Amino acid sequence: MVLHADSGQNRLYLFSLPRDLFYRGRKINDIYRSFGAAQMAKDLSEITGLAIENYIVIDMYAFIDAVNILGGLEITLPEDLIDPTYRVKDEGKWGTLFYEKGTHQLSGIEALRVARSRHYTSDFGRAERQQHLISAIKDKVSRLDLRDMKRIYDLAATMVSYVDTDLSPVEIVNLFLQYRKSAFAKQIVIDTSNVLYHTYSNLYYLDKKLEDVDDSFYKGAWILLPLEDDWDLLRWFIRSTIEGDLNGRFGAEKTAG
Secondary structure (H helix, E strand, O other): OEEEEEOOOOEEEEEEOOOOEEEOOEEHHHHHHHHOHHHHHHHHHHHHOOOOOOOEEEOHHHHHHHHHHOOOEEEEEOOOEEEEEEEEEEOOEEEEEEEOOEEEEEOHHHHHHHHHOOOOOOHHHHHHHHHHHHHHHHHHHHOOOHHHHHHHHHHHHHHHHHEEEOOOHHHHHHHHHHHOOOEEEEEEEOOOOOOEEEEEHHHHHOOOOHHHOOOOOOOOOEEEEEHHHOHHHHHHHHHHHHHOOOOOOHHHHHHHO
16 A cells, blocks of 8 residues: 655545556565565555655554554445455354444454455455555544553554554654544555556566467466556556546546646
8 A cells, every 4th residue: 555645735645556566577566575665665656656755564463453452443344245265263163254244343353354355355345445444543543642642652562563664653653643633535446447457477478468369378477557558647547646637537648748
């Protein structure tokens, strides 16, 4: 996820980029594994056109602890979340992941399950759920005040223990104070409904389409790319989302720019 904070307008913009986005010969989820968070931030700056100045890598245990410290999260699911491949243990009994459509009060481990499940929904659907969870966390944190000093201290201790970031504790506190009342103006999943298309790596390298090969052809990895392989289009989409100037004018804006 990429978070853009507009201090002038007091607005936040959250963009989810899919793990299978194929940039310079590798999926972006492999950039972090191979080269670390700093390189990931640098490459995401190039991909998005945003000047990413800092990064935060949150361990799953930090996520669980943070949600529990905040007293859980209330999340509304627009449809049933079913994942027979995701094994869960509740009250000593094993089962598989299932949450009915509707509003749920989630503990830390339950929120993590909702955030991670993807085998029976798309990666884009998971990204949308993750954005809802981030928004819920932000709303809870924004309501903390001096009466919640223990929770604030516990959250800070969790950050120190489990979070990898290039921000200092003082910088984190200052950013929290600066943006705690800011609202999410947009929460966008970059996907095939806006500026991406999907193909396979070997088809991409050979400039072929699926109908050009037979069943014996090894297609390679499933990947995502900007429409017409135009990274400027993706950058335009993000910039125009922030500036409020989309209006469906992909081609016109790109040419004029």
